[in-house]
Amino acid sequence: MRIVLDSNILVRSFVSSHGLAHDLLLTILASDQTLILSSEILFEAARVLRYPRLMAVHGESEETIYEFIGWLREAAEIVMLDPLALAPIRDRNDIFVVQTALNGEADVLCSGDRDFFEPPASIFLASCGIEVLTDAQLMRKLQP
Secondary structure (H helix, E strand, O other), X not given: OEEEEOHHHHHHHHHOOOOHHHHHHHHHHHOOOEEEEEHHHXXXXXXXXXXHHHHHHHOOOHHHHHHHHHXXXXXXXXXXXXXXOOOOOOOHHHHHHXXXXXXXXXXXXXXXXXXXXXXXXXXXXXXXXXXXXXXXXXXXXXXX
């Protein structure tokens, strides 16, 4: 299975090493599933992890954030995006997530962002054969 994890899942996996998002990321990487990411998703995750209020929560250094993003880059299949391509989604900032799923030929897009679960994005992604799941739904799907 080819899986895109949205930046909100990646951020949660970093912030809480005992949480569902962290367990999901490790489960994907330890299995025969393929993690699909783009530089844009990694940039967004790194940007959010550097928010002062979030740095106060996770307490990690800039170097640790850099290493986490580098580890993800090595562990995932990185796809290139077309900056001119559009996708039907309410929040234009999420176009790169849809593009990552399309260009990476993903089977699943995992996110906590409601916009992916509602029209027009949900209809578009379903028409492309991409299932949209929360981290809890995907974890259940991956467990035997």
